[in-house]
Amino acid sequence: MKSPSHVLPYLLASPATAFYIPFFTTRSYAPSAPIPLLVNKAYSDATQLQYAYADLPFVCPPTTDRQHVPLNLGEVLRGDRIVATSGVALRMREDVACTAACERPVVVGAAAIERARSMVEEGYLVEWIVDNLPGATSFVTADKSRKYYAAGFRLGVVDGGKVYLNNHHTIIIRYRRAPGKKGDEEESVIVGFEVYPQEHRDEKFELPPPALMAGKTDAARGEEEEEEETLTIPYTYSVYFREEESIEWSDRWDLYFVNQEDAVRVHRMAIVNSLVIYALLTAIVFVILARTIRSDIDRSRGDGGAAEKGALRSVWRRRAVGTRRPGCERGDEEEEALEDVAGWKLLNGDVFRPPANGHLLAPLVGSGMQLLLMVVGLVLLSAVGVLNPSFRGGFISFGVGLFMFAGLFSGYFSARIFRTFGGREWRSNAFVTVLLVPGLLFAAVLVLNLFVWAQASSTAIPFGTLVAMLPLVYAGSRYGFLRVGSWEHPTKTSAVPRPIPPQSRFISGLPAALLTGLIPFAVIFIELLFVFQSVWQDKSGYYYVFGFLAIASAFLVVAVAEVAVVAVYLQLCAGDHRWWWQSFLAGGGSAAWVFAYSIWYYAVKLHITGFVSTVLFFAYSLVACCVYGLLTGTVGVLTAYAFVRRIYG
Known part of the structure; x- marks a missing residue:
């Protein structure tokens, strides 16, 4: 077998980025076919709190046919809250001039305006989705030779001390002819999804300070009673379809990484x-x-090993007895031999002595093996392209699944080490293995979710999801303890520990x-x-x-x-x-x-x-x-x- 030093140069010479393996059949659209637009979430670099876009009080309200898209476990854990809404109508190859995005203008009060201002000031970005592609803003490289995408678009901007909300969005859908027979039928596939908020200052919608949103009522209502004023926000959008023959459907994610x-x-x-x-x-x-x-x-x-072995036997014998016979002193040869064997060889009878608190080390090592197998599986699947950006939430979903499956190995290694340390009650060890690391992680995430739930953030993990993440350790512990047993050491442990x-x-x-x-x-x-x-x-x-x-x-x-x-x-x-x-x-x-x-x-x-x-x-x-x-x-x-x-x- 070649050593890692022989294998690594080949790895370095090979491509290091993951290739693309689509998880879904290429979806094509006939002319004038409806294209669903999904809204997901708003997120920012300035905070770890994400919010479901459809739940924000200052955006277009959900329509009657609003549908929640089924999410996998990974999407839930990463804060996705994808909703299908008919607020923006898209049809293949049909451009749309400026039109209203809401059935009626959005009327908000001071609380909604304050939240909108704070989110704009914190630099929140919005994620919309079309054909599994996140809406992006396009840029060009410094040498202007290539185009690339930055996922998301700004909720608003701060300019000259004033806060502006982006209430008009220009949507550009880039498409190309579908491959094969569907292309002969004039169907198309989507290879790009761009969203541009309005860029000119005179087109932006200014959010007034909340203090200006409250006015005094008449004297009959009392001087201390206030009536909240409202603000009307008109949301509009435009849609343009542009043919793009230079991008293959399988390469459409490359623009996000150029x-x-x-x-x-x-x-x-x-x-x-x-x-x-x-x-x-x-x-x-x-x-x-x-x-x-x-x-x-x-x-x-070698030839001189007899004196060394004799000296070792003498030392171990005296250590086991605890005394030295009167008048029996070490000779020069024994002293010289002991000097030669001083160090690790003197620990022959103690090196495999069970450690203190071994009942805790065994579950820790078992849980460590569980995590190691999970990480190895995730990295390998991602390196070969099975887990890629198009599989939204796939990395976390596979990670949780691998973690639960690797619970068998956690129980196995924990039980074998526990028995090697002289443990007897394998069921109690399995119980500790389940609760020590996964239980502490469960408790830590639950406590942290209290903060997130208090902020109504979409990154809060549902309680049922947390309960379903407990690992399966019992079967591995039973097999490792009863069927396989402990590891056999090459030396025996002495009765008296060496000082x-x-x-x-x-x-x-x-x-x-x-x-x-x-x-x-x-x-x-x-x-x-x-x-x-x-x-x-x-x-x-x-x-x-x-x-x-x-x-x-x-x-x-x-x-x-x-x-x-x-x-x-x-x-x-x-x-x-x-x-x-x-x-x-x-x-x-x-x-x-x-x-x-x-x-x-x-x-x-x-x-x-x-x-x-x-x-x-x-x-x-x-x-x-x-x-x-x-x-x-x-x-x-x-x-x-x-x-x-x-x-x-």
Whole structure:
């Protein structure tokens, strides 16, 4: 089998962006056929609160034939609230001059005006959908050679201290002849959907300050009683169809990513950076482990190994008895042998001793395997194009499904490790595995949703959805504990633990975990910038460079594994056999650096305003970092266990 260093150059040479696999049959429209226009949500970079567009009090009210479009789980979790409305009538190839979008003008009061002003000032964008394409505003690149789309369009603008609401929209539908027999029948497919609010100041609708919306009534009603004045907002639209033969239907999403080519070059630099760190770390592991440990093992198996083994047996015998026979002193040969074996080989009878609080480590590792399998599945499906922007909500839906399915593996690994640590009650371990990580995530999301529900945001997760996300662990636990059993260690654990000498703070504990976590963080910190931008700034959620993410994730896993091996080896050489929890901390130590990175990102890159949005950012960041630390900590534990078995076997 080739090593990762032989395989990675081929991955780097291959295309790193996901190709397009449509999930739906190409939909074509005959001339004058109606085209549904769906309204979704309003979102902003300045806040984490999204709102259903159809529920806003200052837009065209829903018509009588308003229909809620069925949403998958991913769409619900990402805040989509798609509604089919007949407020805007579209028919294939039929242009429409300026016409009213509402059956009657929208009449609003001071509260609705205040909300409209605040949303415009916070830079909210609106998402409409036609033929599964989000409405976009088109731009050209700096060299004016290519056109690209920016999803969404502004709800309004602030100009000269005044707030204007965009109440007229120009819609451009770009189409081309349908392929095959349908094209011969004059049917067309949609390859572009553009929405342009009015651009000239004299056409914009100014929103007055709310203070001007209230007037005093006559004296008969009393001086303290107020009557709210109303404001009429006329909504209009225009539609233009333009033929576009240069864009294939399968390539119509490419316009949303044309402006990302500079980012692709940065991704490649990030991969090179990760490759350099990976090569240096691999060289260190090879020098320290492959040479040092092999020479130690060869020396213990060579001609001079008899004295060393005799010294070890003498030490272990005296440690088991607890005393030394009177008058029996070590000779020079035994002293020299003990000097040679000082370090990790003296821990032969203690290295597989069950750790303290092993009943918690086992469920953590089980849940970490559940998350690891979920992430691997998502990244691979996205890298090959199965999960792409056209499959709206597919990434989250598949993620929840994979998480629930991987609950079998969570129970399996948790039960085997629990039995390896000497546990007896596998049902209680399965119960803890279900509640410890998934239960805490459930509780955290539920508490955070209280803030979102209070703001009537569309990102609030329905309570029934939360209940349905509990993993299935029982079957995996039963099989792992009863049918497979515990792992067999190559050495037996002694009855009396060996005393642990004083340890350096940089060998074990949290300082050591932070130090070792810095290396995996250095591997992924450039890619984190794009992930954070997609999650916190680009509310449309169109992250697409999963090929690069797959390569960066592979580098991360290898770096975590190698760091855990080095950390455990240094700890064993220092005479400390408590490596189980330390390997978990060493693997997950980079989570602290990721959280520190999120604080920097909030202070430098984001412009979030409002208490609720700030709480949501830091709370979700903390939850995400804990999940990431659990995943990488699991990699550290399993890698360290395989390494310890190898050197003591």
